[in-house]
Amino acid sequence: MTGMGQEVCRPVGLRCEYLENPLGIDEVHPRLGWKLEDRRQGAAQSAYELVVGTDSALVEKGDDDVAAGRVCSAAAGRGGSGAGGKGSGLEAGDVWSSGKRVSAAQLVSYEGPALRPWTRYYWRVIVWDKDGKRGALPGAARFETGMMGMANWRGAWISDSRDIRTGPAAYFRRAIRTGKKVRSARAYIAAAGLYELYINGAKVGDHRLDPMYTRFDRRNLYVTYDITGYLQQGDNAVGVLLGNGWYNMQSTAVWYFHEAPWRGRPCFCMDIRITYDDGSVETIGSGKDWKTSLSPIVFNSIYTGEHVDDRRQQAGWDRAGFNDSAWKEVIFRSAPSENVVAQVLPPVRDVERISPVSVKRLSDTVWVYDLGRNIAGVSELHVQGPAGARLRLVHGERLYPNGHVDQSNISVHYRPVGDGDPFQTDIYILSGKGEEVFKPLMGYKGFQYVEVVSSSPGVVLGANSLTGWFMHSDVGSVGRIESSDTLVNRLWSATNNSYLSNLMGYPTDCPQREKNGWTGDAHIAVETGLYNFNGINVYEKWMADHRDEQQPNGVLPSIVPTGGWGYEWGNGPDWTSTIALIPWNIYLFYGDSRLLGTCYDNIRRYVDRIDERGDNGVSSPGLTDWGLGDWIPVTTKPPVEFTSTVYFYADASILSRAAGLLGKKEDEKKYLALAEKIKKAFNAKYLDTMKGVYGSGLQTELCMPLYWGLVPADMKARVAASLARRVQADGNHLNVGLLGTKALLSALSENGYADLAYTVATQRTYPSWGWWIVNGATTLYENWPIDAKSDVSMNHIMFGEIGAWLFKGLGGILPDAGAPGFRHILLRPHFGKGLEEFRASHDCPYGEIVSSWKTVGGKIVYTAVVPPGATAELELPWKKVGLTAGTYEFRQP
Numbered sequence: 001m002t003g004m005g006q007e008v009c010r011p012v013g014l015r016c017e018y019l020e021n022p023l024g025i026d027e028v029h030p031r032l033g034w035k036l037e038d039r040r041q042g043a044a045q046s047a048y049e050l051v052v053g054t055d056s057a058l059v060e061k062g063d064d065d066v067a068a069g070r071v072c073s074a075a076a077g078r079g080g081s082g083a084g085g086k087g088s089g090l091e092a093g094d095v096w097s098s099g100k101r102v103s104a105a106q107l108v109s110y111e112g113p114a115l116r117p118w119t120r121y122y123w124r125v126i127v128w129d130k131d132g133k134r135g136a137l138p139g140a141a142r143f144e145t146g147m148m149g150m151a152n153w154r155g156a157w158i159s160d161s162r163d164i165r166t167g168p169a170a171y172f173r174r175a176i177r178t179g180k181k182v183r184s185a186r187a188y189i190a191a192a193g194l195y196e197l198y199i200n201g202a203k204v205g206d207h208r209l210d211p212m213y214t215r216f217d218r219r220n221l222y223v224t225y226d227i228t229g230y231l232q233q234g235d236n237a238v239g240v241l242l243g244n245g246w247y248n249m250q251s252t253a254v255w256y257f258h259e260a261p262w263r264g265r266p267c268f269c270m271d272i273r274i275t276y277d278d279g280s281v282e283t284i285g286s287g288k289d290w291k292t293s294l295s296p297i298v299f300n301s302i303y304t305g306e307h308v309d310d311r312r313q314q315a316g317w318d319r320a321g322f323n324d325s326a327w328k329e330v331i332f333r334s335a336p337s338e339n340v341v342a343q344v345l346p347p348v349r350d351v352e353r354i355s356p357v358s359v360k361r362l363s364d365t366v367w368v369y370d371l372g373r374n375i376a377g378v379s380e381l382h383v384q385g386p387a388g389a390r391l392r393l394v395h396g397e398r399l400y401p402n403g404h405v406d407q408s409n410i411s412v413h414y415r416p417v418g419d420g421d422p423f424q425t426d427i428y429i430l431s432g433k434g435e436e437v438f439k440p441l442m443g444y445k446g447f448q449y450v451e452v453v454s455s456s457p458g459v460v461l462g463a464n465s466l467t468g469w470f471m472h473s474d475v476g477s478v479g480r481i482e483s484s485d486t487l488v489n490r491l492w493s494a495t496n497n498s499y500l501s502n503l504m505g506y507p508t509d510c511p512q513r514e515k516n517g518w519t520g521d522a523h524i525a526v527e528t529g530l531y532n533f534n535g536i537n538v539y540e541k542w543m544a545d546h547r548d549e550q551q552p553n554g555v556l557p558s559i560v561p562t563g564g565w566g567y568e569w570g571n572g573p574d575w576t577s578t579i580a581l582i583p584w585n586i587y588l589f590y591g592d593s594r595l596l597g598t599c600y601d602n603i604r605r606y607v608d609r610i611d612e613r614g615d616n617g618v619s620s621p622g623l624t625d626w627g628l629g630d631w632i633p634v635t636t637k638p639p640v641e642f643t644s645t646v647y648f649y650a651d652a653s654i655l656s657r658a659a660g661l662l663g664k665k666e667d668e669k670k671y672l673a674l675a676e677k678i679k680k681a682f683n684a685k686y687l688d689t690m691k692g693v694y695g696s697g698l699q700t701e702l703c704m705p706l707y708w709g710l711v712p713a714d715m716k717a718r719v720a721a722s723l724a725r726r727v728q729a730d731g732n733h734l735n736v737g738l739l740g741t742k743a744l745l746s747a748l749s750e751n752g753y754a755d756l757a758y759t760v761a762t763q764r765t766y767p768s769w770g771w772w773i774v775n776g777a778t779t780l781y782e783n784w785p786i787d788a789k790s791d792v793s794m795n796h797i798m799f800g801e802i803g804a805w806l807f808k809g810l811g812g813i814l815p816d817a818g819a820p821g822f823r824h825i826l827l828r829p830h831f832g833k834g835l836e837e838f839r840a841s842h843d844c845p846y847g848e849i850v851s852s853w854k855t856v857g858g859k860i861v862y863t864a865v866v867p868p869g870a871t872a873e874l875e876l877p878w879k880k881v882g883l884t885a886g887t888y889e890f891r892q893p
């Protein structure tokens with residue numbers, strides 16, 4: 001044991017609803033969580049007290065007040081919540097104190113009196129360490145409530161009076177006069193479509209593409225901003241720019257988003273709440289005192305591109321004193337839905353600026369920029385030239401041999417009407433007024449190359465004229481892989497690039513061709529996401545999207561959200577088990593059962609639906625052939641019934657466990673029995689007990705039952721041996737599709753074939769992940785051959801399980817369902833043959849877990865870090881040992 005240090009336990013990383021000091025939450029029982037900073041071996045929390053109040057001084061007041069709190073014992077474990085006690089905190093805070101609770105829980109729901117809207121609450125946690133000694137007392141954290149319900153809105157939904165085919169995006173503005181000194185001000189803005197908010201000439205905040213996509217006719221998101229610093233005493237102007245987003249899809253593709261039932265000309269509703277120095281409050285709601293005009297954005301589609309005519313700029317439109325006499329009246333519009341709720345997730349941002357690695361001038365008017373890597377986002381152009389010159393910015397992932405951008409791999413599902421809306425192309429018309437900057441506001445693309453075509457030789461571009469912005473939901477990073485094998489490092493980074501390129505407030509399949517919330521792609525990638533990023537808020541939002549979409553009979557669509565497409569195709573359990581798999585993984589990674597609870601009924605209805613469907617004509621009870629099967633396989637594919645039944649089993653098992661956790665005893669038994677029935681039917685039909693082989697012995701057929709737990713205990717070793725033999729017969733290469741990739745590597749490494757798993761994972765020849773990388777990929781692809789003719793997106797997260805496997809199969813960092821959220825960590829590292837150095841770290845809810853090794857003189861030196869509050873069970877090839885918090889080193893004998 002190393003790393004002895006300070007002797008104090010300190011709560012750190014305080015989060016409310018998993019966010020740091022969030023603004024505008026609607027949750028009535030917000031979750032409060034913290035970590036411990038305590039470097040002593042065995043560090044843990046023996047008790048805590050939470051204090052919540054509206055006065056920061058009171059909340060932070062005297063240590064002695066809180067130390068005297070009444071002791072209430074509470075269930076240990078994250079999410080545990082004991083009896084709410086009126087401890088000392090009521091003197092210390094003015095709203096709620098939990099009282100001192102003997103509990104190790106580091107995630108606790110607020111249980112005090114009903115929270116008021118628009119209110120800032122301060123909170124702090126007092127912890128007692130493993131010896132019962134009170135820890136250090138850091139300052140208070142805070143959260144602020146938002147609207148807390150539809151009844152509290154004052155503003156009206158407004159729009160201009162134009163129809164859905166209108167090209168130009170609309171501006172809206174109004175003047176505000178603040179007579180008194182402003183103490184604080186908030187803007188609460190909901191939009192159907194996309195908005196940009198401006199005050200006195202400045203864009204408010206740094207969000208992009210807000211609000212995030214939902215099924216607009218069922219649920220709309222609003223965003224809260226602190227606008228105190230944007231207002232000035234006296235005259236102010238507030239401006240709103242509205243774009244189409246997914247609300248008014250004008251581009252036509254095979255998913256019929258242009259026919260979505262919610263479609264409409266964008267509209268918004270906003271309340272501005274100003275608190276003056278004298279304590280008085282003024283609410284300014286959107287309404288008839290706003291005026292509207294058309295903006296220079298003459299066309300915008302989140303799917304294809306943005307067209308801007310800079311000659312139509314109206315300088316100062318969002319400033320006080322602007323003459324808006326030519327602007328038009330706004331109209332009232334009915335609210336898009338009756339459910340307007342807070343957007344509680346890290347926003348999409350321009351996260352990383354990428355300078356091109358090269359620019360090629362193909363002629364006097366054509367330049368091709370290469371960013372050197374594939375991203376989702378936009379390009380930003382700095383340009384000077386004659387008024388009226390027209391630039392086309394064509395975005396793509398690859399080039400033709402003649403150097404022009406080739407979109408043929410990604411434009412296949414686009415069905416343009418005419419040539420006014422070219423695919424992944426922005427159009428910019430210069431105003432001719434000095435240096436102009438163009439960056440689209442209402443969409444994004446997937447690309448590495450940008451071809452800029454000018455209508456005029458008077459425009460001259462240079463190497464620095466264009467840069468790329470990588471955009472995605474700005475989720476914090478919580479995982480890292482470093483190793484002596486550069487291929488491993490590049491695989492990790494390519495996987496994360498594809499994961500982030502496909503996270504825009506909902507997980508997508510690809511950022512170019514579709515931008516669809518394909519369910520199957522997302523559940524395959526959920527572990528990769530959660531090992532590497534703090535993604536819970538995005539998944540919680542997306543599960544709400546699922547609940548919005550579910551039919552009364554349990555059916556869910558294959559893409560979420562959807563305008564209606566996907567209820568008839570691709571939505572069997574192999575894809576749409578997201579409804580069970582995502583809440584379950586959130587439970588494993590965060591130790592938080594809330595999402596399982598909110599989705600419980602939806603999981604149940606989905607499982608019942610598969611079950612009923614099975615009775616109506618599929619081969620035998622317990623089996624289902626509803627699904628797509630092992631998508632994009634190398635050469636072999638098992639029957640759909642095989643793969644779909646495995647997911648049916650996984651869903652029924654999760655449902656039974658969720659029922660157990662939620663105290664639903666009857667359901668627990670019922671769905672356990674269903675799971676057993678499925679397993680029995682599956683093994684009866686597909687398992688050859690004589691040979692130890694499933695089906696015809698394909699890789700997918702052997703790895704899926706192992707991974708998902710359908711193999712009878714006494715057959716596991718033989719099935720694993722069959723799998724290993726099969727992989728060897730396939731030249732130590734994978735031969736699976738989407739569903740097989742999820743299971744293959746872990747089935748090998750968890751069943752005695754870790755070296756073989758490592759070999760397959762790091763192959764550099766076809767078919768493998770490494771084949772893409774050695775051919776220059778910076779993201780993951782959709783198809784195994786790099787010269788495939790169809791299904792050839794170059795930024796797909798679908799085969800992203802490799803990213804999770806680096807943590808699971810090499811680092812061996814696994815959550816334990818019995819003590820989830822990594823309260824108890826299973827550490828089962830596998831030292832890949834020839835992998836000299838490796839380090840996996842994951843910042844779990846308790847702190848950083850590390851599993852790493854070095855080879856010194858031919859022997860392994862293994863290091864593990866277990867964070868405070870957690871324990872681990874370490875399994876090394878030469879030793880098995882239980883660990884408490886601390887840093888440990890083990891040398892191979």
Ligand code: BGC
Nearest residue numbers: 509514518520521570628798
């Ligand atoms: C998507 C996939 C998706 C699949 C469903 C494709 O077009 O890009 O990633 O899962 O359809 O079959």
